[in-house]
Amino acid sequence: MGDEGAGKFGMSADDLVTAARHAVRSPHLEPLGVHAFGASNVLDPVAIADHVRATVATAADLARSVGFPLRLVDAGGGLGIPYGPGEEPLSMSGLGRALGDLAAGWAADPVTRGMRVLLEPGRYLVGPAGAYVSRVLDRKAVDGAIVAILDGGIHHLLRPALVRQAQRIELLGDREGTPTGAVTIAGPLCSGLDVLTTRAEMHAPSPGDLVAVLDAGAYGYTESMPFFLSHPIPAEVAILGGRAELIRPRIAPAEWLDRQRVPAWAPRTGASRERSADMGPVASLD
Structure with a gap:
């Protein structure tokens, strides 16, 4: 993942065979199959199915050549969610049909007939379940553009700056009329990188308003840099069935x-x- 050719992830085909042979010979190891991770946040069901097909084929060839029963193929994650405008959600029905067609072939092969195939749907499940909420500290106009400064930024939600990922941002509360246009949403850090978006379509926010960055349930708090420049670390709240409960308290800089x-x-x-x-x-x- 993320590498062209040799890189920090995975191993070469020759090393895979060597590792499998070592596992077969070892009295302390029991080879089960192959674990692979090929991509991240994929919205195309055909591309995901192709990755699963290739991973199973690699595992089956390995089991045949080395000589062990293939029981597990973990094709990793990659099931994506739409973040920005114009992105279509992953079709689970399309993915199901594609995997069903593959499963029919696996069932006819003695090597793959008894295996389990896994996918890791982490982001797909928890990404849409979370939002990052921050309060507007100030607003200014620069060359006709509106810039809103929040009390939180990339030190709490790094991903928009890290991978240039556009996320939906909404102004909370009722507003009348149509949005005033694209608003730049930035954080309070003394860094030019501290910008969550430059094109949030919303009414011009005012100090005290709350802004929500949606689809922040994955790659949020734990991927960010909360200690950077000694700003407060945000609280985390879980909501279920209309009930809200604090699950991680806000941390003031003095505490750490x-x-x-x-x-x-x-x-x-x-x-x-x-x-x-x-x-x-x-x-x-x-």
Whole structure:
């Protein structure tokens, strides 16, 4: 995934055979099959089915040549969700038909007849289930364009800047009339990269308004850099059946800055020398 030819992921075909032979000979290992991961956020059911077909074919050839019963093929993830305008959702019925046709052939082959084929639908399941909500701190007009500054940005939701991924962003609350046009949504960091989008179609937001970045249930909090530039870390809330519950509290910078310690051997002057004995926090933001 992400590599042209040799790269950090996976192994060569020769190394795959060597590893399988080692596993077959080892009294401590039991080879089950092959695990592969070929792509990410794919919306084309035919492309996903082609990847599964190729992965199973590789696993079957390996089982035949090395000599072990093929019981499992994990074709990895890749089931995508639409993020930006104009993207069509993945057709699960189309994917089901394509995989069903493949399964008929696998059932007729003694090598593949007893195997299980897995797909990992992580993003497909949890991506649409989450949203990142931030409050508008300020608004300005630059050369006729409207820019809204939020109290959160790429330190909380890095993916839009990391992979140039357009995500739907909505202004929460009722608004009358049609949207005023494309609004740039940016965060509070002193970095030009801290922009979530430059083309959110919405009414001009005002300070205090809430903005929601949709489809943030996957590759959100855990992929971001919440400690960057010492801003507060957002809370996480789970909602089910109309009931909301805090599952991760908001963390103020002081809570984790106070965990830093000055080494006992570090030079100290003035007031800091008085704290050298107890190794107190580097800083307190109380």
